[in-house]
Amino acid sequence: MSIIRVENLGKKYLIGHDRNQGRVFSSRTLRDTFTHTARGIYQRFRHPLSPNSENTETEEFWALRDLNFEIEAGDRVGIIGRNGAGKSTLLKVLSRITEPTTGRIEISGRVASLLEVGTGFHPELSGRENIYLNGTILGMARGEIKAKFDEIVDFSEIEKFLDTPVKRYSSGMYVRLAFAVAAHMDPEILIVDEVLAVGDAQFQRKCLGKMEEVGREGRTILFVSHNMAMISNLCQTGMVLNEGELEFFGQVSDAVMNYYQNTNQRDAAHEREFKSDTAELLGAELVGLSNLSDLTIHDELTVRMRYRLRKQVDGKCVPNFHFFASDGSYAFVDSAKDVTSMPQGTYCAECKIPRRFLNEGAYFVGVALTTYFESGSLKIEFFNKNALTFNVVDPMDKRSNRYGYGGPIPGVVRPQLDWTIAKEAQ
Amino acid sequence: MSKLVIEAGKINRQYFKDLLSYRELFLLLAWRDILVRYKQTIIGVAWSVLRPLLTMIVFTIVFGRLANMPSEGVAYPILVYAAMLPWQFFSNTVSEGGNSLVSNASMISKVYFPRIIIPTTAMIVSLIDFLISILVLSSLMIWYQHVPTWRVVFLPLFLALAATAALGITYLISALNVKYRDFRHVLPFIIQFGLYISPVGFSSSVVPDKWRLLYSLNPMVGVIDGFRWAIIGNIEMYWPGFGLSVGLAVLLFAAGFGFFRRMEREFADVI
Numbered sequence: 085m086s087i088i089r090v091e092n093l094g095k096k097y098l099i100g101h102d103r104n105q106g107r108v109f110s111s112r113t114l115r116d117t118f119t120h121t122a123r124g125i126y127q128r129f130r131h132p133l134s135p136n137s138e139n140t141e142t143e144e145f146w147a148l149r150d151l152n153f154e155i156e157a158g159d160r161v162g163i164i165g166r167n168g169a170g171k172s173t174l175l176k177v178l179s180r181i182t183e184p185t186t187g188r189i190e191i192s193g194r195v196a197s198l199l200e201v202g203t204g205f206h207p208e209l210s211g212r213e214n215i216y217l218n219g220t221i222l223g224m225a226r227g228e229i230k231a232k233f234d235e236i237v238d239f240s241e242i243e244k245f246l247d248t249p250v251k252r253y254s255s256g257m258y259v260r261l262a263f264a265v266a267a268h269m270d271p272e273i274l275i276v277d278e279v280l281a282v283g284d285a286q287f288q289r290k291c292l293g294k295m296e297e298v299g300r301e302g303r304t305i306l307f308v309s310h311n312m313a314m315i316s317n318l319c320q321t322g323m324v325l326n327e328g329e330l331e332f333f334g335q336v337s338d339a340v341m342n343y344y345q346n347t348n349q350r351d352a353a354h355e356r357e358f359k360s361d362t363a364e365l366l367g368a369e370l371v372g373l374s375n376l377s378d379l380t381i382h383d384e385l386t387v388r389m390r391y392r393l394r395k396q397v398d399g400k401c402v403p404n405f406h407f408f409a410s411d412g413s414y415a416f417v418d419s420a421k422d423v424t425s426m427p428q429g430t431y432c433a434e435c436k437i438p439r440r441f442l443n444e445g446a447y448f449v450g451v452a453l454t455t456y457f458e459s460g461s462l463k464i465e466f467f468n469k470n471a472l473t474f475n476v477v478d479p480m481d482k483r484s485n486r487y488g489y490g491g492p493i494p495g496v497v498r499p500q501l502d503w504t505i506a507k508e509a510q
Numbered sequence: 511m512s513k514l515v516i517e518a519g520k521i522n523r524q525y526f527k528d529l530l531s532y533r534e535l536f537l538l539l540a541w542r543d544i545l546v547r548y549k550q551t552i553i554g555v556a557w558s559v560l561r562p563l564l565t566m567i568v569f570t571i572v573f574g575r576l577a578n579m580p581s582e583g584v585a586y587p588i589l590v591y592a593a594m595l596p597w598q599f600f601s602n603t604v605s606e607g608g609n610s611l612v613s614n615a616s617m618i619s620k621v622y623f624p625r626i627i628i629p630t631t632a633m634i635v636s637l638i639d640f641l642i643s644i645l646v647l648s649s650l651m652i653w654y655q656h657v658p659t660w661r662v663v664f665l666p667l668f669l670a671l672a673a674t675a676a677l678g679i680t681y682l683i684s685a686l687n688v689k690y691r692d693f694r695h696v697l698p699f700i701i702q703f704g705l706y707i708s709p710v711g712f713s714s715s716v717v718p719d720k721w722r723l724l725y726s727l728n729p730m731v732g733v734i735d736g737f738r739w740a741i742i743g744n745i746e747m748y749w750p751g752f753g754l755s756v757g758l759a760v761l762l763f764a765a766g767f768g769f770f771r772r773m774e775r776e777f778a779d780v781i
Contacts, residue, residue: 117690183516197622220535
């Protein structure tokens with residue numbers, strides 16, 4: 085049974101442009117209204133025959149457009165998209181903060197939304213008082229908060245400062261307390277915006293663990309994040325939004341791929357072709373994978389690029405691959421070895437990435453060709469930074485060495501090194 | 511399992527059910543505001559005593575001594591203070607409540623609850639000040655050895671009337687404040703103006719009879735007259751005017767509530 089059903093959902097905002105001042109305002113002031121009206125009347129008198137020229141033009145902006153989807157009870161749905169794609173608006177509409185302009189939503193269950201950590205916290209009040217305040221704002225009953233109070237305090241690790249006004253808290257303590265309250269809500273549907281981006285890494289992991297626990301209990305989660313690894317870890321279903329429209333809805337790994345591929349295509353459309361007077365990129369692909377979503381940390385992966393050398397060069401034309409993590413940081417670069425000067429023609433370069441090398445997460449591959457000359461100088465023939473993307477998942481089986489731990493394991497690499505443990509003589 | 515349907519353009523049918531289920535939040539927000547108010551300033555309590563007391567002294571001197579207005583047979587301070595009670599309650603509610611939505615903007619844009627809870631909370635905080643002022647009035651009455659009559663039991667009814675009028679205006683102003691942000695500069699002026707056109711410093715019996723019905727178009731006239739009628743005892747009520755004030759207060763409440771409900775739907779978008 086679907087727990088959330090969305091039909092033709094749309095949300096329109098009006099953006100005002102003032103022709104005379106050229107600025108955009110969303111919340112008008114009384115003064116603006118008065119001056120605007122006065123100016124209108126004045127101009128009417130000056131040019132009585134001209135058509136009614138409005139000074140203000142309002143422009144429609146659809147933050148969400150014609151969304152249709154259904155979410156089953158117990159689904160964990162990750163919502164991805166670029167900034168301004170409508171993710172936050174969707175969460176706001178689902179949590180009833182703002183009304184949709186078109187369409188209909190049916191929700192069968194208690195919703196708790198966590199769009200911000202510590203909503204309604206008052207700096208003058210103590211931690212204890214804020215737990216009650218925040219809990220109630222998030223929709224918990226007083227008895228519920230009372231029953232879970234000790235658990236909340238425990239989770240937040242701020243026991244000693246329970247009676248200190250939160251304005252004296254460090255930002256870390258503040259976030260911990262706020263998330264502790266939120267983590268103990270008992271909704272059927274949990275809506276979470278990118279709130280986990282705050283807080284230290286250790287606490288982030290604790291929160292993720294808590295969310296997984298919530299998910300395991302069969303609750304429905306809607307989760308917005310830019311962190312693809314987090315999304316792939318936590319959710320089974322993915323939803324890609326693009327300019328307010330639903331672009332993809334399905335398996336989370338496919339959603340992540342879809343998101344990256346579209347991002348790349350859009351970027352690629354703006355870029356020139358990858359060639360120089362000497363060389364030209366013909367293509368790049370991932371080899372030996374029928375379904376990219378099946379790539380696990382235990383699989384081998386081959387990256388291939390094809391290029392043409394238009395003429396013989398004195399230098400050595402070396403293909404190289406650049407690997408980026410999902411946050412855009414460099415994972416590593418590798419160049420082909422033992423390259424000699426090559427005659428003109430079409431070439432195919434392959435590079436094998438061993439199993440148990442990359443950690444889970446999404447990666448971009450940049451492909452480049454660099455010519456190194458005897459003199460020591462070099463020339464970059466071409467460099468396509470976003471040639472390929474792939475997503476690595478952890479199947480969470482015995483080979484993953486997790487011993488039951490379900491949270492994310494940090495790092496770009498995930499090697500399986502040789503370990504020995506020996507009992508020492510007393 | 512509870513089922514919620516959100517449909518574009520349709521008024522939320524569960525509104526009143528929601529109001530009921532969010533009553534805990536209402537009480538908690540009131541508790542927060544009271545706590546903050548008396549925690550932040552040591553003079554929190556003193557302030558709520560001093561402000562009406564000082565105003566009363568000035569009014570007693572200006573209207574009672576200098577202008578020699580009639581005192582209806584009681585000490586002039588009691589005449590003024592009996593009116594100060596509802597006026598303070600009214601003006602505090604309107605000025606706190608009028609800005610309340612804007613000052614809780616972050617909450618409104620991040621979580622759902624019936625927004626009307628926020629301006630209504632301001633009334634509860636004003637109620638605490640009102641209760642403190644009652645103590646001040648009692649001391650004044652002991653000092654002047656004025657014994658109230660049985661009519662004093664009707665005081666809560668007149669307080670309810672004051673609350674009705676105050677909430678109506680608060681809903682109106684707080685909603686306008688979200689849309690037109692500079693409305694808050696107009697608000698103190700409106701309250702100041704209200705003080706002059708309400709019979710706080712003088713008895714409404716000084717208004718000529720032919721103008722009294724017109725004067726009662728200000729709902730606070732009915733409220734203040736009612737307070738004096740209940741507290742002072744020997745004052746006769748101008749009932750047609752009172753009836754008009756009650757009618758207008760109810761109308762104001764209905765209008766304010768209706769306007770708020772209509773504006774409420776776009777608060778999160780414009781705030």
